Amino acid sequence: MAITLPDGSVRDYDAPTTGAEIAASIGAGLAKAALAVKVDGELRDLKRAIDHDAALEIVTSKSPDALELVRHDAAHVLAQAAKELFPDIQVTIGPVIEDGFYYDFSRSEPFTPEDLEKMEKRMAEIIDRDDPIDREVWDRDEAAAFFESVGESYKSEIIRDLPADQTITLYRQGDWIDLCRGPHLPSTGKVPKAFKLMKLAGAYWRGDSRNEMLQRVYGTAWLNKDQLKDHLTRLEEAEKRDHRKLGREMDLFHFQEEAVGSVFWHDKGWRLYRTVQNYVRRRLDAEHYQEVNTPQMVDRSLWEASGHWEKFREHMFTAQTEDDRIWAMKPMNCPCHVQIFRQGTKSYRDLPLRMAEFGSCLRYEPSGALHGLMRVRAFTQDDAHIFCTEDQITSETIRFCELLSSIYSDLGFEAFVVKFSDRPDVRAGEDAVWDQAEDALKAAAEAANLDLELNPGEGAFYGPKLEFVLRDAIGRDWQCGTLQVDFVLPERLDATYVAESGDRKRPVMLHRAILGSFERFLAVLIEHYAGHFPLWLAPTQYVVATVTNEADDYATEVHAQLAQAGLVGLLDTAADKISYKVRQHSVGKIPVILAVGKREAEERTVSIRRLGSKEQQSLALADAIHTLTNESQPPA
RNA sequence: GCCGAAGUAGCUCAGGGGUAGAGCAACUGAUUCGUAAUCAGUAGGCCGGGAGUUCGAAUCUCCCCUUCGGCACCA
Numbered sequence: 001m002a003i004t005l006p007d008g009s010v011r012d013y014d015a016p017t018t019g020a021e022i023a024a025s026i027g028a029g030l031a032k033a034a035l036a037v038k039v040d041g042e043l044r045d046l047k048r049a050i051d052h053d054a055a056l057e058i059v060t061s062k063s064p065d066a067l068e069l070v071r072h073d074a075a076h077v078l079a080q081a082a083k084e085l086f087p088d089i090q091v092t093i094g095p096v097i098e099d100g101f102y103y104d105f106s107r108s109e110p111f112t113p114e115d116l117e118k119m120e121k122r123m124a125e126i127i128d129r130d131d132p133i134d135r136e137v138w139d140r141d142e143a144a145a146f147f148e149s150v151g152e153s154y155k156s157e158i159i160r161d162l163p164a165d166q167t168i169t170l171y172r173q174g175d176w177i178d179l180c181r182g183p184h185l186p187s188t189g190k191v192p193k194a195f196k197l198m199k200l201a202g203a204y205w206r207g208d209s210r211n212e213m214l215q216r217v218y219g220t221a222w223l224n225k226d227q228l229k230d231h232l233t234r235l236e237e238a239e240k241r242d243h244r245k246l247g248r249e250m251d252l253f254h255f256q257e258e259a260v261g262s263v264f265w266h267d268k269g270w271r272l273y274r275t276v277q278n279y280v281r282r283r284l285d286a287e288h289y290q291e292v293n294t295p296q297m298v299d300r301s302l303w304e305a306s307g308h309w310e311k312f313r314e315h316m317f318t319a320q321t322e323d324d325r326i327w328a329m330k331p332m333n334c335p336c337h338v339q340i341f342r343q344g345t346k347s348y349r350d351l352p353l354r355m356a357e358f359g360s361c362l363r364y365e366p367s368g369a370l371h372g373l374m375r376v377r378a379f380t381q382d383d384a385h386i387f388c389t390e391d392q393i394t395s396e397t398i399r400f401c402e403l404l405s406s407i408y409s410d411l412g413f414e415a416f417v418v419k420f421s422d423r424p425d426v427r428a429g430e431d432a433v434w435d436q437a438e439d440a441l442k443a444a445a446e447a448a449n450l451d452l453e454l455n456p457g458e459g460a461f462y463g464p465k466l467e468f469v470l471r472d473a474i475g476r477d478w479q480c481g482t483l484q485v486d487f488v489l490p491e492r493l494d495a496t497y498v499a500e501s502g503d504r505k506r507p508v509m510l511h512r513a514i515l516g517s518f519e520r521f522l523a524v525l526i527e528h529y530a531g532h533f534p535l536w537l538a539p540t541q542y543v544v545a546t547v548t549n550e551a552d553d554y555a556t557e558v559h560a561q562l563a564q565a566g567l568v569g570l571l572d573t574a575a576d577k578i579s580y581k582v583r584q585h586s587v588g589k590i591p592v593i594l595a596v597g598k599r600e601a602e603e604r605t606v607s608i609r610r611l612g613s614k615e616q617q618s619l620a621l622a623d624a625i626h627t628l629t630n631e632s633q634p635p636a
Numbered sequence: 637g638c639c640g641a642a643g644u645a646g647c648u649c650a651g652g653g654g655u656a657g658a659g660c661a662a663c664u665g666a667u668u669c670g671u672a673a674u675c676a677g678u679a680g681g682c683c684g685g686g687a688g689u690u691c692g693a694a695u696c697u698c699c700c701c702u703u704c705g706g707c708a709c710c711a
Contacts (some may be wrong), residue, residue: 607671
């Protein structure tokens with residue numbers, strides 16, 4: 001039997017053999033380091049028989065697959081530990097996730113943080129035992145009966161639902177046996193002690209809120225302790241830049257109980273908001289969007305016509321007036337934009353018609369969904385609808401993508417990925433219309449040179465969508481932009497235009513947003529920059545701080561000239577030490593500190609210190625104003 | 637909405653049936669100083685809200701609200 005190794009060499013073995021034996025025949029070191037094998041590209045247990053010619057690769061901790069194996073085994077060790085400590089629980093599933101794993105258990109009593117510590121300790125003991133992990137193939141019915149007999153009804157339910165042609169495998173480690181597809185490490189001792197149980201949470205069985213709630217234990221697992229430490233450090237860094245914390249510290253906004261899910265924007269936060277909004281408005285103007293503004297409150301009949309009443313009624317704020325009319329606070333802008341489109345007769349010559357609104361919407365989001373600025377009940381979208389012909393979908397998509405990537409880049413985000421979400425189970429419109437919409441959007445995305453990740457079944461109820469997910473400074477992803485093709489709403493709300501032929505036709509609506517909502521985007525922006533905004537975005541751009549009161553007059557003049565040049569900043573003439581002032585304003589994340597003392601006053605210069613730098617630069621006042629004015633100009 | 641945890645000064649937190657605490661911030665005064673903390677003093681609280689137990693509740697019990705971590709949801 002010929003086994004081809006990654007370096008191209010071919011070795012001959014008697015069949016059957018195993019990955020473990022092959023590794024041993026190559027070298028004792030490799031045998032020890034081996035975690036699993038790849039047979040013709042398929043990841044397998046080291047101990048599983050190999051009985052045919054194959055390309056083979058020994059997987060060690062250096063392989064890209066190692067982390068996944070280790071995390072998967074850590075999940076199993078957790079399940080074993082939990083079962084040993086709490087024999088009355090049922091185990092369910094425990095997959096690998098980003099940075100680690102989780103395991104869902106069924107138990108009437110909630111786990112406590114102390115239980116978490118116990119489980120972690122027991123996991124270490126199981127690893128020390130170094131129990132061999134062995135694969136067994138079982139008959140389906142026997143396996144289901146077995147799990148039923150030991151009180152593991154979730155496992156037997158999983159088995160019953162597995163596809164008929166799937167081999168049922170169980171893995172035995174020590175006294176514990178679990179249903180699993182594998183592959184696994186050869187023994188529990190191979191799991192590095194570089195894991196940590198992170199948190200407890202509730203999670204629905206099979207992800208369905210109609211099902212019972214299980215108890216989920218989250219863990220993080222790595223190949224070595226250094227990696228674990230790095231991960232924990234990254235989490236601490238993320239916590240420091242949490243927009244809720246920075247929002248308070250930088251005096252940008254607050255929330256309070258009387259207005260759950262709505263933002264109280266303070267002076268500085270609102271300045272940031274306006275800066276971003278004004279920037280986006282200029283970009284839209286340049287792209288020939290019409291900016292409109294539509295009613296906050298609209299009679300329910302419009303939402304019934306659009307289909308939103310039926311689908312989202314319980315998530316809408318409503319008001320009833322003396323005349324018994326029911327009004328809905330608009331949860332979105334599209335139906336209103338169609339009303340503007342319907343005013344007067346539109347011609348094909350009017351298309352594409354790009355209608356934009358900084359649309360303030362209200363949605364009664366479920367209480368558990370609220371999260372700082374990221375998910376609120378009152379928010380403003382940078383919304384627009386492009387009314388166009390089918391032929392224009394491609395060119396409008398390309399145009400939009402160019403605008404979007406340019407705006408992201410100006411705002412400091414260079415990387416983003418695009419997801420394509422197609423028809424959901426519950427939807428409006430005929431399948432033929434969906435075919436048409438999906439094909440059109442996909443073709444347009446291809447024409448725009450986008451690399452698409454597929455996101456099946458995640459489209460809006462009226463059409464497929466592209467989702468633009470940007471990556472922030474510490475590698476986290478945030479969905480912000482969207483582009484959705486809609487053939488349904490123009491039909492429902494009876495939007496038409498007169499075609500070249502003189503016939504009335506339905507326009508296509510492209511729903512699109514770049515930031516998504518200002519609230520959410522500003523949260524992302526705050527966290528991306530960790531509050532250290534570039535000058536054009538910073539709500540307070542500079543502070544003029546005196547070294548002694550002898551420089552007060554000059555400092556006042558510097559401040560006045562900067563303000564005259566359009567910059568926003570502070571004057572600090574308090575009788576404190578300059579080092580104290582530097583600290584105060586650095587903590588306040590003011591990007592530029594201009595220190596002026598006797599020397600500067602005499603020479604008519606300023607000493608500039610940038611946030612995050614210990615360097616100082618002495619510049620003539622006029623040059624400093626010139627430099628800072630240039631730097632504070634928005635990109636467009 | 638569901639599971640779990642938490643709400644004490646502006647912030648971070650201690651206290652745990654018998655008069656409400658600290659550090660930082662704030663305010664007042666002094667300090668005139670060269671790039672991340674000068675000194676002293678003052679003020680600040682219905683201990684998230686409501687009910688109950690008790691001679692007495694910030695503390696114990698119940699209900700509610702909000703926040704946090706997840707799940708579900710996200711037009």
